[in-house]
Amino acid sequence: MEALLAAAALLLAWPAVAPAQMPAHLPARMSAQTEGAQVEIRAHGFSTPTVTVKAGTTVTWINHDDDAHTVTSTVNAFRSPGLDTDETFAHTFTTPGTYEYYCTLHPLMTGKVIVTPERS
Numbered sequence: 001m002e003a004l005l006a007a008a009a010l011l012l013a014w015p016a017v018a019p020a021q022m023p024a025h026l027p028a029r030m031s032a033q034t035e036g037a038q039v040e041i042r043a044h045g046f047s048t049p050t051v052t053v054k055a056g057t058t059v060t061w062i063n064h065d066d067d068a069h070t071v072t073s074t075v076n077a078f079r080s081p082g083l084d085t086d087e088t089f090a091h092t093f094t095t096p097g098t099y100e101y102y103c104t105l106h107p108l109m110t111g112k113v114i115v116t117p118e119r120s
Helices: 002-013
Strands: 036-042 050-054 057-063 088-093 097-102 110-116
Touching: 036 050, 050 057
Parallel strands: 036 057, 050 110
Antiparallel strands: 057 088, 097 110
């Protein structure tokens, strides 16, 4: 329980920065779906556990669950703030590779984005 409270405190401490002020390596919280792939969060799970996209594609996660969730890379490539119901988070994948992620509040929630070269 203490670990859960500590994780929640860290998420609440995440800086509230406007997208224009956010450093390039940190994706912005988005209010509308962008072009690319979309992953829905429902019933403590990611709707599409594995998504394959071309480099340059933006993946948007939308939380349709009643609980808050995060989308956090296992190798610190991206990290969302806590997402309340109907909030979204987007990240543009520019480098080919495999990016595993999970919810820091519910670590059994996992997913993967496979990024292929733009031209394949």
